[in-house]
Amino acid sequence: MSADNPGPVTRLVDIVFPGDTNHHGTLFGGVGLSHMDKVAFIAASRHGRVDFVTASCERIDFAAPARLGEIVELTGRLVRVGRRSVSAAVELHAEALLTGERRLCTRGVFNMVAVGVEAGATLPPLQPDGGDDGVFRMVEMVFPQQLSHYGTLYGGNALAAMGKAAFITATRHARKPIVMAATREVNFTHAIGQGEVMELVPRVEATGRSSMTIAIDLWSEDLLAGTRRLCGQGSFVMVAVDENQRPVPIDG
Structure with a gap:
């Protein structure tokens, strides 16, 4: 089943750091594809x-580069749902930190197949997007290399993700170099497990002459159960x- 009105958007936002670049100083294509698949x-x-597992991706053309130090924002939404498979349209935009100039770097469709589904069961039909609630949200997967020896998200990695969200939010607010x-204060109330989604909801809480206070809520989401909880x-x-x-x- 497909729909003219695609499903709700999932948004991943990151920064192009040196470890993500190729020898040209731009985002390595493999890193971009990894983000899109995620x-x-x-x-x-x-x-x-x-x-789900990835079955295929349709033609992906890189139309523009994402440069070192820029923000990359990826949006994905379902455009087709079948009995056991779905298609997600994904776009990757780059954003200049100081000007806010955005460019579409690439787009593509990823076909995902459901595994471990009971015999005779089918996926639910595609539901049209209910609209944007105006809240900025960033998602990230929790993979094994991010875990502590307890088998849950390492606190340092959670802090790094929150710091990145604070940097992006402050930069978009001020359009100046930010440190x-x-x-x-940072408080963690629940652990986040492997394979869960880490969702960050940052917002500008207060501004001064040159400073901004960014408040961040850290949520976890169990992708199979659909349950969410505030973790920090x-x-x-x-x-x-x-x-x-x-x-x-800030305004000078």
Whole structure:
């Protein structure tokens, strides 16, 4: 079954760091494809609440590069649902930190197949998107290399994800170079397990002359059960700086 109105959007936002680039200083194509596949998997799993594997991806053309230090934003949404498979349309945009200029780098369709489904069972039909609630959300998968020796998300990796969300939110607000100045408070209340989705919901809580306080809620989502819980909250102080790392006015 397909629909003219695609399903709800799943959004993954990241930063192009040196380890993600090729010898040209732009996002390595394999990293971009990995991000796209991850978004397609999450979108499929949120719909079917069963395990999925990637079966194929339709032609993907890289029309523009994502450069070192830029934000990359990937959006995925289902455009077709069959008995045991779904198709997710994924787009990857790059965003310049200081100007906000965005460019479409690539798009493609990923076909995902449900595995371990009971005989005779079919996937639920595609539901049209109910609209955007205006809340900025970032998702990320929790893979084995991110776990502690307890088998749950390592606290340092959770802090890194929250810090990245704070940086992106502050940069988009100020459109100036941003550094982290302090963490006001971070509390973790529940563990996040392997294979769960980590969802970060950042927002600008307060602004000063050169600083911004970014509040972040950290949620977990069990993709098979569909259950969600608030696992942590934090407050980060981010400061706009010049080329000499001195604070500068946000609106100056």
